[in-house]
Amino acid sequence: MSTINKTFLRILLAIACCIALAFSLLPQADAAMRADVVTGKVTLNGQVIDNKNAKYPLLSYSNITYFPMTYHLSRFMGVETDWNNASKSLNITAGGAQSAYVAEPGKAPRGSVSVTLPSYRISVNGALIDNKEATYPIFNYNGVTYFPLTFRYAYESFGWGYQWDAENGLRIDTTSAPARVPTEPNTGNAALDKALTILNSKYATGGKYHGMLEGGGKKTGFDAALDVSSTPDVTTVKFTAEPFPFFDNGVSYFANYYAVKGGFASDEQISISGNSPELGDVGYPIYAEVAVWAENSYIGKCFLDCQFAGARSKHITDAKRVSSSGSTETWELAVAFASDGFTGYTAELSIDTVKSIVTQIVIRTANYTLTMTPA
Known part of the structure; x- marks a missing residue:
């Protein structure tokens, strides 16, 4: 091989190494996660969810149903979100005012979909959670935050009614949740x-x-x-x-x-x-x-x-x-x-x-x- 060809190959190898090093220094995205589109029956506050024709369908991850925290569905559930742009953090609380159900029609995909963990900090009822290490993490799909309907969150944290059986599927009732109480003292003085x-x-x-x-x-x-x-x-x-x-x-x-x-x-x-x-x-x-x-x-x-x-x-x-x-x-x-x-x-x-x-x-x-x- 000629000296010119050897020199050219060395230059190409050096460039390739630099490119590989540059990519290794870039922040890496979270590992891809998969969730399934829910096919079973889910009833929220007496409303059976038409998941086949939902723009943002209910999803299932590790056998737990997740609901999309869209503007309409969150308010139907009495869930409120508070985004702090300065700290890049999201706080999720229940017990807020509830509104009527508003369907958000669309064509849901079938089978499994790719979901991602949020990069921002998340608190539930004001308590910071370790979302990356959570068994049932909060995740994003199609630009929307999805929240896990675990018994602990639904019943213990939010005070919701929570039932499941093979015939009726999952039933969540948020109307019985205690209203959020004021924290400011009120002595009249x-x-x-x-x-x-x-x-x-x-x-x-x-x-x-x-x-x-x-x-x-x-x-x-x-x-x-x-x-x-x-x-x-x-x-x-x-x-x-x-x-x-x-x-x-x-x-x-x-x-x-x-x-x-x-x-x-x-x-x-x-x-x-x-x-x-x-x-x-x-x-x-x-x-x-x-x-x-x-x-x-x-x-x-x-x-x-x-x-x-x-x-x-x-x-x-x-x-x-x-x-x-x-x-x-x-x-x-x-x-x-x-x-x-x-x-x-x-x-x-x-x-x-x-x-x-x-x-x-x-x-x-x-x-x-x-x-x-x-x-």
Whole structure:
């Protein structure tokens, strides 16, 4: 082979390598997924869906039916979407106003179709989901977002009626879903509502605290934290302290707020965890097996109860602003909270209205005082 031909081949090889390298550096699309066009009977709010003649047909993925979140069908189902262009994220919630069914005719394909995972972040009921790792991910088809009608989403997250049998197929009833409840406090006092909004925001985001528990002849300082985690059906607030001063062998309190009951605007379900005395310090929390229904345990629950979103503001039976200087003010709240044989507590809330921060919370029961200062 001539020298010219060898040189030419080397040039071609170099160009090919550069092209291959360039393509390897490009962002790769998600792996293709396949979904099937639904052939079985599906009834949504009493309306049998004509899937053969639908522009955006119901699809099935891993034996779960998906519905297209078009403008008309979403409103028929009472589902709302909120697109945040700044963060490139989508939040999906139920419980919105429902409208009449509007058919969107077209010719649905047969068999399976190619679907893709969205590249943007997705939240359901305000909780960010790991869509790429989800067993039943939200996906896109034909330019429309498709949502999985799993039992967990339909029943546990949204409160929908959910039935399936071989004769009638899948039946979803969203008309029985609880209406979305307001989360803003409404005491009739604008200044108090502003203070409570600051408190509620601090509670919902969690954070670290320096604490002091006084009572029973003891005074105990500790470091504490509120950790907030959410799924589409429940938000859990975990209250930990070190050392834990509220009951022997204690580790933490948990408050669960369920989406179908109104989330933070609903009454929480509080539980406790600890290290079993019988097992010793096993290194992980289990539900405490000892009697902890005493006032020092109750006051810890009071701190976990101390937020007043929406209708929870009605738990405040009396309120007065006891001091005000510039942007700082302190409110004294009498709060009804029945648990463990006790009926309520007093909360002294100090805030900075300009910075919108909580500077201190002091909770008092008959014989104990709990002071919590954000770290």
